[in-house]
Amino acid sequence: MSRTFALTLVATPIGNLSDFSPRAIQALKHADLVLCEDTRTTARLLSEYNISVRTEALHEHNEEQRVPGLISKLEQGLQIALVSDAGMPLLSDPGYRLVRAAIDADIPLTVIPGPNAALTGLVLSGLPPHPFMFIGFPPPRSSARKEAFAKLHAAEHAGLAATLIWHESPHRLSETLVDMEAIFGPSRQGAVARELTKRFEEVRRGTLSQLAEYYAANTPRGEITVLLGPPSETQETSQRSLDDTLRSLLETHSVKDAATLAATAAGLPRRTVYARALELTTKGKN
Template sequence: MTQQLIPPTRPLEAGLYLVATPIGHLEDITLRALRILRDVDQIAAEDTRTARKLLNAYDLQKPTFSLYRDNEAQRVPRLIEHLQEGQSVALISEAGMPGISDPGYVAVQHVLEAGFPVIPIPGANAVTTALLPSGLPCDRFMFLGFLPPKSGKRRQHLAPYLHVPSTLVLYASPHKLPSLLEDLENILGDRRACIARELTKSHEEFCRGTLSELAAQFADESRRKGEFVLLIEGHQGPVETVLESEQQETEEARIKARIRTLLKEGVRPSKLARKLTAEFPSLSRKRAYQQILALEKHDEDGQKESEES
């Protein structure tokens, strides 16, 4: 019956076909994807065992070779040889779209450099599948993939996204989930979030709440089974707040530099405050005095430390 639904065979040009495969449920594959997998000359698969399971489910028999992250660079010459011989090659990952937190980027670059086309065959994707029912804004989102495994590097990686207004989407491994949720709360605050688990499979689950609530839910190791997509609400302050903050930091640096220059010129603090408020209209007289005193104290403390050493 399935074979009857697949469109008729069409000649395929030599090229690399990026074919999306199911992320869990075997029925989540397009008729076009099945046609491409049936008609290509070769299939490069991240996991040949998973690929064989999919192909057998739809009674498809094709020569298959492995292409995963650790051997991608070594497999590229073989891939290019097939294309140079006029063959068509499909690239499939273990689940979803190739190249999205999966092998594919290196192969695509080399194929394009060799002058052959790269043709996307769209389909299932964990990011959008998790995003739509999450209850979080989906008009704009940012995909972060897998974050660094160590907490220090992970926090450093997260810091630039503190003020991003878009929903943040990332993948999480079960054993890293507790420390990841802790880092997210520490860096981003206790925001609304959603954990999507085992997407499209029989035990599919969406858990919604704040980051601290989700951390409590998944504190029990028995709850941390399967594959996870984690979605976090974006920064809720207006975008202008971020820009104003950056501008304020720049102005603060200019004010400090100006204070040091005027102090070196021998300008008295009382006169210095008037000069500063005239040059920086947003600066109050009181704030100017505070800046002058703080800077003088900082410089004096620094001088004492250097003398003691």
């Protein structure tokens, strides 16, 4: 006999409705309530599969207020399914607060996996598939975006080597690629995946310079996933250069002063370089 779960997270198609699994269909048919990011979007999916079930909105603006009442309903035995407009719930979509509260209340929950734009873009990109880091949407403003990219680049100097993945809106893609090029360098390999699983699916691969140039002249449409490959061997050498600089400075300076000087020289956040200096100091003592 299969176990009964009070809360079921259900992945929905990211474009092609045929990607909706039979198990997902059954989960929605058997639910007492389906929580949707947008009830109008979910209504089209339910209509496609002749599913008749009560729906309510759960989105970033009301999730915090709704969670206590939903937990009460779950504890009373209501079977609730959670979906987002497209893809896996929680990933750049609402639901985390509800899931966290359900776990804290010891409410049984499960997930029915399915389409995901980040993973689909990753396997189509031609970039190293693992390790990878999904970050969500970059900040909308250029200054904040560059700062976020700079922190990631600083982490790469400290040893991070992963394919990075973002979602982005069509009207900001060109500016985002320009900012990425400024921070990560024009020769860094990347990819832009657009309209995944849909009729006009497209994956464009190349350097950040090539991608920025193309999308400056060609305005994209549809849902977009941006991927950035890990640093090349040449860029990884810069990590060794940073370590060599720190080791040299640590011979005659305090950790704080060495980190400040090295950070200035490398154009990296002092806090990140300070953490690396502490690591090197600890390793030197072992």
